[in-house]
Amino acid sequence: MNKMLADKKAIFIFTMPCLVFFGVIAFYPVLQTMVKSFYDWDGLTTGTFTGLDNYVRLFQDRVFWRSFRNGMIVAAVLVVLEVIVGLFLTLVLMNPKIKCRKFIRSSLFIPVVLSVTVVCQLWSSILNPEIGLINRVFEMLGSSYRQDWLSNKNIAIYIIAFVNAWQYMGYQFVIIYSSANSIPTDYLEAASIDGASRWQSNFHILIPMLKDTMRTSLIFAITGGFNIYAQMQLLTQGGPGTATYSLTYMTFRSAFKLRKYGYGCTSAVLLILQCLLAIGVINIVLGERKERDAYGKKKA
Amino acid sequence: MERRKHKTAYVQTIILVVFACISLYPLLYLIGYSLKTNDEIFYSNPFGLPLSPQWINYVKAITTFDVLTYFKNSVLTTVVSLAGIFTLILPFSYAVARMQWKLKGLATMFISIGLFIPLQVSLIPLSVLIKNMGMANTYGALILPYIAFNIAFPFMILSVAFRALPRELEEAAFIDGASVYRTFFSIMLPLVKPAIASAMLFAALGIWNEYILPTVMISSDSLKTLPAGLATFVGQHSTNWGAMGATMMMASIPTIILYLCFSEKIENSLTVGGAVKG
Numbered sequence: 358m359n360k361m362l363a364d365k366k367a368i369f370i371f372t373m374p375c376l377v378f379f380g381v382i383a384f385y386p387v388l389q390t391m392v393k394s395f396y397d398w399d400g401l402t403t404g405t406f407t408g409l410d411n412y413v414r415l416f417q418d419r420v421f422w423r424s425f426r427n428g429m430i431v432a433a434v435l436v437v438l439e440v441i442v443g444l445f446l447t448l449v450l451m452n453p454k455i456k457c458r459k460f461i462r463s464s465l466f467i468p469v470v471l472s473v474t475v476v477c478q479l480w481s482s483i484l485n486p487e488i489g490l491i492n493r494v495f496e497m498l499g500s501s502y503r504q505d506w507l508s509n510k511n512i513a514i515y516i517i518a519f520v521n522a523w524q525y526m527g528y529q530f531v532i533i534y535s536s537a538n539s540i541p542t543d544y545l546e547a548a549s550i551d552g553a554s555r556w557q558s559n560f561h562i563l564i565p566m567l568k569d570t571m572r573t574s575l576i577f578a579i580t581g582g583f584n585i586y587a588q589m590q591l592l593t594q595g596g597p598g599t600a601t602y603s604l605t606y607m608t609f610r611s612a613f614k615l616r617k618y619g620y621g622c623t624s625a626v627l628l629i630l631q632c633l634l635a636i637g638v639i640n641i642v643l644g645e646r647k648e649r650d651a652y653g654k655k656k657a
Numbered sequence: 658m659e660r661r662k663h664k665t666a667y668v669q670t671i672i673l674v675v676f677a678c679i680s681l682y683p684l685l686y687l688i689g690y691s692l693k694t695n696d697e698i699f700y701s702n703p704f705g706l707p708l709s710p711q712w713i714n715y716v717k718a719i720t721t722f723d724v725l726t727y728f729k730n731s732v733l734t735t736v737v738s739l740a741g742i743f744t745l746i747l748p749f750s751y752a753v754a755r756m757q758w759k760l761k762g763l764a765t766m767f768i769s770i771g772l773f774i775p776l777q778v779s780l781i782p783l784s785v786l787i788k789n790m791g792m793a794n795t796y797g798a799l800i801l802p803y804i805a806f807n808i809a810f811p812f813m814i815l816s817v818a819f820r821a822l823p824r825e826l827e828e829a830a831f832i833d834g835a836s837v838y839r840t841f842f843s844i845m846l847p848l849v850k851p852a853i854a855s856a857m858l859f860a861a862l863g864i865w866n867e868y869i870l871p872t873v874m875i876s877s878d879s880l881k882t883l884p885a886g887l888a889t890f891v892g893q894h895s896t897n898w899g900a901m902g903a904t905m906m907m908a909s910i911p912t913i914i915l916y917l918c919f920s921e922k923i924e925n926s927l928t929v930g931g932a933v934k935g
Contacts, residue, residue, distance in 0.1 A: 362827070363757040367837045371748035371756070372764060375808065378745055379768055382783075382805035387774050389782030400785055442676075449673060454666035463920055464677040467684065470912040473868050474887040475905045479687050482898070488699045490686060527680060532927045584775045587868040591888060605777040605869075612781045613873060625778045632773065 387629075394626045398619035400612065411623035421624060424602040427514050428631065431603070432582025434518035435525075440574045443530040444567070447537050448559050462534065465527035473524070477591035480520045481507065507593050510600035517588045517601055525581070529574050536570040537563060572643045579635045583628060604628040684909075691715070691902030698898050714903040721900065724907050726879060727886035734796055734882055735864045738803035739857055746808045746815060747853075751841055753812075754819035755827070765816075771809030776802060777869065784873055798874035799882065803864050811856035818852035819845065851925075858923050865912065883908050 394411055398404030415421050446465070450458055468476065483490045486505040495502050507513050540563065548558040564571075586605040593601045595610070602610075604624050612621035690698045691714055692707035702708060718724060749768070753761050776783075787798045822845065830840040871885035878889065887908055894901055916923065 359757065361831050361837050361840075362755060364837055365758075368752050368756055368758050371752035371841075375745040375749035376764060376767065379771065379805055379808060382786075382801050383771055383774070383779065384767070386779035386782035386786055387770075389786075390779055393782065400781070446673065446676060449669045452666055452669055454663075455670050455673065461673045461677050462924070463917065464681045466920070466923075467913060467916065468680055470862065470865075470916045471684075471909050472884050472887060472912075473866050474884045474891070475687075475909050478887070478891050478901070478905055479683050482690070483683060483686065488703070490703065493703050523679070523683075528927070531924050535924055535927055580775065584777050586777060587884070590868075590872070591891075608777065608780065609869075609873075612784075618781050618785075621781050625781065629774065629778050632775070636773065 390622045390625050390629075393619050394622040396619045396622075398622070399616055400618040404619055407619075411620050414620065415623050415627065420599050420602055420607060421604075421627070423599055424604045424607045424624070425627070425631070427601060427603050428583040428585070428628075430514050430582075431518040431521065431585050432579040432635070434515060435522050435578040435582045436575065438519070438522035439526050439529040439578045440533075440571065443526065443533045443574065444564070444571070446530055447534045448556075448563070450534060451537060451559075451563075452555065462527075462531065465530050467527065468524045469528045471524065473587045474591060476524045477520065477588060480516075480523070481592055484516065508597050510597045513593055513597065513601050517585070517592055518582070520592065521581070521585060521588050529577065532574060532577075533567065533570055537567060540566050568643055572639055575639050575643075576636055579639070580632045583631050583635070604631070687902055687905055687909075690898060691906045693899055693902075695896075695898055711899055714899040715907065717897070717900040718903040718907060722890055722894070722904050723878070723886070724904050727881060727883045728908065728911070730796075730880060730886070731865060731882040734799045734803065735861055737796070738800050738807065738864050739861060741800065741804040742807050742811055742860055743853065743857070745804065746811050747846065748841065749808075750812055750815035751819055751845060754816040755822075755845075756837075768809055768812055771806060772813075776806045776867075780869065780873065787874060794875055794877055794880065796880065799870050802870060803867065807860045807863060811860055814852050814856040814859075815849060818849040822848055854922055855925050858919060859927070862923070 393404065395406060395408060396404035397407045397410070449455070450461065471479075482488075484506040486492060486503070486508075489506075491506070492503040504512065506516050544562050544566070545558050548562055549555075553561070583603075584605055585603045586609065589595055589601050589603055589606045595602045595606050604627060608621045608625045608628065610621075611617045611624065689705075689707055692710040692712070693702065693714075694711055697703075697708065749764075752758070753765055783802060784793075787793055787801070790797075792798045792801070826844055826848075827840055830844050835844070866884060867882075868884040868888075871880075871882045872888070875881050875885065878886065881889065887904070890904060891901065
């Protein structure tokens with residue numbers, strides 16, 4: 358029995374394809390990103406080693422700081438709209454008196470399955486300054502508060518964050534809702550026998566028990582915010598000016614538009630650091646945990 | 658007291674319905690304008706139901722736009738990537754969860770890196786690598802990275818599922834003379850089917866919606882997947898709103914139907930996702 362399960366040849370056959378494939382297609386390029394961030398590289402030649410030059414330039418680059426800040430803004434909006442609202446909706450929906458839960462769950466989730474292009478096109482028509490739904494509503498209300506939403510450099514980044522949150526709110530909600538429902542009901546029953554109100558038991562029992570899930574959700578939301586890209590490309594192309602650049606957008610542009618591959622790698626490395634830092638902080642704030650449990654996985 | 662409770666439930670239902678509307682209304686608006694003329698969308702009837710549904714928009718969308726090609730590309734890359742992911746990860750998860758070897762902690766850590774590192778970060782060297790492999794502008798340019806970047810999560814789900822199976826199954830199989838391969842394929846694999854389905858749906862959602870790779874790796878229109886293909890289309894046909902709406906609808910209906918059929922499974926997969934403990 359043990360001999361069978363310790364069969365070296367079988368282990369090799371079972372694990373090698375996966376390890377090699379992952380190593381070549383995922384791990385090696387990440388290493389390359391780090392290495393090439395120290396090079397002046399055009400993507401064709403091997404490049405010349407320039408030490409910290411790229412980093413020095415990056416830190417003096419206004420676009421970098423703008424992108425960095427935008428990542429924070431988007432992450433903050435996603436935390437509020439996805440995680441906090443998701444938690445709130447979960448607590449509300451757990452009330453057994455509420456009917457049509459299935460309908461509500463499904464309607465919240467449907468935007469998740471739409472293509473990101475469809476979502477952005479849909480919202481860019483709703484936000485259209487001349488004929489968009491939102492400005493039409495202001496018009497109908499007789500208000501002159503009409504905006505060119507996506508061309509306003511103070512608002513645009515929030516709109517982008519909102520569109521992303523609109524699409525993925527249901528995703529986070531279902532994660533939180535499902536794990537809230539997988540908590541054994543005994544605790545809540547015991548609390549209600551002891552006379553606790555629903556909201557008291559929510560705050561003192563349910564939310565603390567959801568800590569692991571909240572950590573996952575926060576990591577999803579924050580790294581997702583830092584990594585945002587598709588919405589920039591589809592809604593504003595980074596504009597107006599550089600107002601809606603993100604680090605991914607900057608990486609992408611340096612490499613594929615400006616042909617500065619090395620510099621692009623540098624901003625990508627900063628993106629990794631930003632994500633790792635956020636994951637670290639979340640893990641410290643929300644308690645013990647080996648890094649293995651945190652998911653940095655994200656949708657674009 | 659009873660009455661007050663009813664009232665709270667009432668208020669809470671309203672809150673939930675408002676959120677459901679926020680999620681659904683934009684989609685209804687899209688359905689609406691896919692069936693309207695430009696004039697109706699812009700001036701005469703922006704909010705209401707289409708007065709005389711312009712089915713011709715859908716005809717125009719099909720004839721002027723390759724929604725079917727993009728759709729086919731999306732289905733193909735997603736299905737092949739899923740096949741690749743599970744071919745690699747099923748034996749790997751089994752070996753890590755059930756077999757005995759020294760380096761399995763290290764191997765687990767290595768594959769788990771995929772959870773932290775977003776595809777964006779490796780984009781530049783990856784594109785060079787794909788080009789050097791002669792795969793730029795082929796389906797392979799999408800499928801290989803999709804497989805590599807989507808094995809970590811199914812791995813977590815599957816290794817938990819494999820670990821939960823009782824030891825006696827393998828013992829009985831070995832006593833009956835089955836090899837480790839036979840045991841894996843005929844006994845252990847069928848038992849983790851539910852976990853496979855969950856992990857698959859989870860991975861499929863992510864791959865279906867991925868936007869960056871097809872825009873970077875694919876320049877030929879005939880190979881683009883939906884997110885990138887539609888984006889090109891939007892740029893070209895921005896004046897014909899009705900037809901554009903119809904195209905967007907055609908791109909969305911299949912996934913919405915799929916979701917409505919499998920919603921339970923998808924939600925289960927997310928529970929697994931949320932509940933996985935190292």
